[in-house]
Amino acid sequence: MINKLPHQLSICLLAAAAFLPAALTAQHRPIVWSDQEKPIVEQIRHLRALPDPDRAAATRKLAILIRHLPAGPHKEMLADSLANLVTEGDEGQDTLQEVAATLAQALHESPPSAGEAQSAQPYLTLAQLVRYEHVHAASDDPRLAAAMHELEAADKVRESANFTLTGLHGKQWTLKDLRGHVVLVNFWATWCPPCRKEMPDLDALYRRFQKDGLVILAISDEQSATVRAFIAEHKVSYPILLDPGRKVNELFQVEGIPKSFVYNREGKLAAEAIDMRTQKQFLAMLASAGLDIGKALPSR
Numbered sequence: 001m002i003n004k005l006p007h008q009l010s011i012c013l014l015a016a017a018a019f020l021p022a023a024l025t026a027q028h029r030p031i032v033w034s035d036q037e038k039p040i041v042e043q044i045r046h047l048r049a050l051p052d053p054d055r056a057a058a059t060r061k062l063a064i065l066i067r068h069l070p071a072g073p074h075k076e077m078l079a080d081s082l083a084n085l086v087t088e089g090d091e092g093q094d095t096l097q098e099v100a101a102t103l104a105q106a107l108h109e110s111p112p113s114a115g116e117a118q119s120a121q122p123y124l125t126l127a128q129l130v131r132y133e134h135v136h137a138a139s140d141d142p143r144l145a146a147a148m149h150e151l152e153a154a155d156k157v158r159e160s161a162n163f164t165l166t167g168l169h170g171k172q173w174t175l176k177d178l179r180g181h182v183v184l185v186n187f188w189a190t191w192c193p194p195c196r197k198e199m200p201d202l203d204a205l206y207r208r209f210q211k212d213g214l215v216i217l218a219i220s221d222e223q224s225a226t227v228r229a230f231i232a233e234h235k236v237s238y239p240i241l242l243d244p245g246r247k248v249n250e251l252f253q254v255e256g257i258p259k260s261f262v263y264n265r266e267g268k269l270a271a272e273a274i275d276m277r278t279q280k281q282f283l284a285m286l287a288s289a290g291l292d293i294g295k296a297l298p299s300r
Contacts, residue, residue: 001084001256001275002192037074040065044078047085048193056091063098071109079103080122083129084256087275088194093135100126100135111141123147132274154253158261159269163248165219165241168228173241176267178215182291183263184282186218187254190230194276195258199236201279205286206238213265214291215239221246264289 033041043062050058062082069075079102086099103126112119120143127147129135137144164174175183186202188195199218206216216238220227224242231240243249252261262271262285270289273281287293 001087001258002189002194003084003256031074033074036069037078040069040078044081044085048088052089055089056095059086059091060095060098063095063102067102067105071106073110073112076103076106076110076112076122079106080125083122083125087129087133089197089276090278090281093133096129096133097135100129100133100137103129104137104139107141107144108139111143114143119143120147124150127151128274132272155269155272158252158272161251163251165217165243165248167239167241168224168231169239171239173217173239175217175263178263179267180265181213181215182209182265182286182289184214184216184286185252185261185263186216187220187249187252187257187259188218189220189222189257190226192257196234198258198276198278198282199234201277201282203236203238204279205282206236209286209291209293210237212291214286217241219243219248221249260285262286262289 040062043058047055047058047062059082063079066075066078066082069078079099083099083103086096103122107122107126112122123141123143124147126137126139127144128151130137131148131151162174162176164172166172175185184202188199190196202216202218206214218236218238219241221243223244227240227242252259256274258273258276260273260277260282261269264270271285273285277285283293
């Protein structure tokens with residue numbers, strides 16, 4: 001997941017590496033990594049470059065390596081960064097659980113001071129794994145409970161959300177006017193690698209299921225010229241909507257992208273994804289909204 005609004009806790013050493021998790025991208029003062037931590041930092045830096053079949057195994061290995069680090073803020077920072085990467089695509093439930101267990105352990109061993117800036121952020125990361133990726137996290141910290149309540153409240157807002165935005169071709173789209181359709185609302189940006197990676201799958205699904213009532217609305221908060229140039233080069237068939245004032249991004253409380261929300265034909269929020277999804281994962285989301293996807297699921 002790529003953060004639109006960087007966290008205060010991040011790492012100067014990796015600032016030059018583009019599109020890393022926020023916890024590893026910019027720090028007010030340099031961090032001195034131990035010899036044990038340095039190879040972990042480098043592996044996290046290059047995790048996105050791995051082929052998909054290799055990435056899950058590498059992520060599980062990193063989770064175990066981090067788990068064996070001494071307790072402290074470095075351990076929590078690395079665990080949080082890995083947790084922000086594991087949700088990109090389908091790395092499997094075992095991998096998600098390993099990463100969640102590592103983050104929960106790091107927070108238990110060395111909980112951030114309540115007075116520290118962004119002290120609640122790693123608990124929100126863990127809460128997202130629990131609520132949306134269906135993992136278990138052993139923690140009785142009230143900040144995790146507060147984060148779970150925060151996510152629940154945000155989902156209630158999204159449940160009743162409505163918006164009207166204009167697409168690249170001038171057509172206005174209103175969410176509530178699409179009752180009777182299965183609607184996938186996708187937040188993305190041209191500069192976001194995971195967003196770009198999932199676009200061909202979204203386009204394939206739209207072409208396949210548009211006749212069955214699927215509508216995909218892809219929302220960008222970038223300038224029109226930037227989006228138009230990108231779409232001219234990377235053609236997609238589903239509607240691309242512009243949100244230049246970020247009002248809809250703010251309504252949906254989008255701080256990291258890509259994010260997707262699926263509404264059923266009655267306009268109820270049926271599924272959501274906090275990060276990049278594969279075609280198989282998107283199909284499962286659409287099925288939960290009542291779309292007849294057939295029996296066969298793709299391997300990716």
